Amino acid sequence: MQHQSPPPAKRRRLGESAADKFLRCAKFILPWLNPQELAVISQTCKPLSLISKSITLQRSLNATRSLETLTVPFHNSIDSQRYAYFVYTPFQIPSSSPPPRQWWGGSGDDGSKSENVSEGGRFGVSLVDELGERKFGCECEKCEEGYCECLGLEGMEEIGNECGFGCGCGLDCTNRVSQKGILVRLKIVRDVKKGWCLYADQFIKKGQFICEYAGELLTTDEARRRQKLYDKLRSTQSFSSALLVIREHLPSGQACLRINIDATRIGNVARFINHSCDGGNLSTVLLRSSGALLPRLCFFAARDIVAEEELSFSYGEVSISDKKNGDNKKLNCSCGSPCCLGTLPCENT
Numbered sequence: 001m002q003h004q005s006p007p008p009a010k011r012r013r014l015g016e017s018a019a020d021k022f023l024r025c026a027k028f029i030l031p032w033l034n035p036q037e038l039a040v041i042s043q044t045c046k047p048l049s050l051i052s053k054s055i056t057l058q059r060s061l062n063a064t065r066s067l068e069t070l071t072v073p074f075h076n077s078i079d080s081q082r083y084a085y086f087v088y089t090p091f092q093i094p095s096s097s098p099p100p101r102q103w104w105g106g107s108g109d110d111g112s113k114s115e116n117v118s119e120g121g122r123f124g125v126s127l128v129d130e131l132g133e134r135k136f137g138c139e140c141e142k143c144e145e146g147y148c149e150c151l152g153l154e155g156m157e158e159i160g161n162e163c164g165f166g167c168g169c170g171l172d173c174t175n176r177v178s179q180k181g182i183l184v185r186l187k188i189v190r191d192v193k194k195g196w197c198l199y200a201d202q203f204i205k206k207g208q209f210i211c212e213y214a215g216e217l218l219t220t221d222e223a224r225r226r227q228k229l230y231d232k233l234r235s236t237q238s239f240s241s242a243l244l245v246i247r248e249h250l251p252s253g254q255a256c257l258r259i260n261i262d263a264t265r266i267g268n269v270a271r272f273i274n275h276s277c278d279g280g281n282l283s284t285v286l287l288r289s290s291g292a293l294l295p296r297l298c299f300f301a302a303r304d305i306v307a308e309e310e311l312s313f314s315y316g317e318v319s320i321s322d323k324k325n326g327d328n329k330k331l332n333c334s335c336g337s338p339c340c341l342g343t344l345p346c347e348n349t
């Protein structure tokens with residue numbers, strides 16, 4: 001049998017199709033890479049450099065990886081960092097080590113919401129069994145605006161109740177304002193002193209829901225371990241952590257529920273909200289939802305907020321020990337408010 005080589009034109013087509021396959025694979029794989037890996041691979045050849053550039057652009061256009069209804073872009077006019085890299089979750093999740101990879105910035109990532117967030121997912125740790133049966137909850141089917149007969153308020157301003165997975169009503173219930181994701185236009189802006197900052201990109205009315213503080217739920221031991229690691233990283237390089245500790249005093253007054261949420265590696269846009277010594281323009285509410293084991297920390301507009309305003313809240317009281325902390329641990333505050341204390345509150349984990 002005689003083997004005939006294809007004519008030159010056909011050979012070129014065969015060559016092109018191998019290149020096409022290579023590019024198709026690259027377009028599939030590169031969005032899974034982190035910025036360092038992307039930078040390395042972009043130096044190997046021109047086509048991969050072009051794909052990396054397009055991924056970087058897509059990433060800078062939407063921090064939410066299409067897991068929210070609205071896009072949240074990055075804006076940076078002060079240095080070359082185009083975006084902040086972290087894994088996006090719209091809700092609290094159990095801690096994950098190592099953090100999973102997440103596809104981000106490929107073509108087709110057009111900013112439209114790609115996945116419906118399940119009710120179970122939104123509540124993180126729920127009191128619903130594996131078959132989805134309610135273990136407890138209420139029978140409500142229709143609730144009044146902001147009120148469900150089944151859920152009595154605790155009488156504490158910063159704690160609220162919403163219908164949830166354990167209720168008979170659906171996601172369109174009016175008593176679930178914090179469960180529909182981010183519905184106000186936001187953007188993430190780079191500042192010389194504070195790093196990334198979350199900004200309003202539209203007028204936001206007082207009382208409107210902004211977002212929840214989403215991230216990994218940690219045990220206290222793990223929170224302490226990570227805080228030590230973050231303090232060390234900060235002492236050697238420019239590094240921002242987003243580990244929040246919430247203490248909820250239970251009605252008995254005898255016990256305190258401690259919740260550690262780390263949005264440093266896995267989180268949502270709330271990880272970009274900076275501290276302000278004057279309390280900022282956001283109020284925080286611990287929201288309990290029927291069927292959920294743990295409350296969620298949610299941000300609401302504390303007053304009318306205009307477009308282009310930075311969103312901020314108070315990270316807590318600045319203690320004398322925060323001010324005395326050695327240079328390694330002490331963080332200077334640049335909130336710019338007239339009552340600025342010059343030091344960021346430091347969580348004593």
Ligand SMILES: C[S@@+](CC[C@H](N)C(=O)[O-])C[C@H]1O[C@@H](n2cnc3c(N)ncnc32)[C@H](O)[C@@H]1O
Nearest residue numbers: 194195196240242271272273274275333334335
């Ligand atoms: C939850 S993160 C906020 C987002 C952060 N700016 C970033 O670039 O990712 C908390 C960190 O932001 C910085 N930060 C927050 N508020 C600040 C303030 N008022 N002044 C200076 N830095 C601030 C500190 O580095 C702090 O550890």
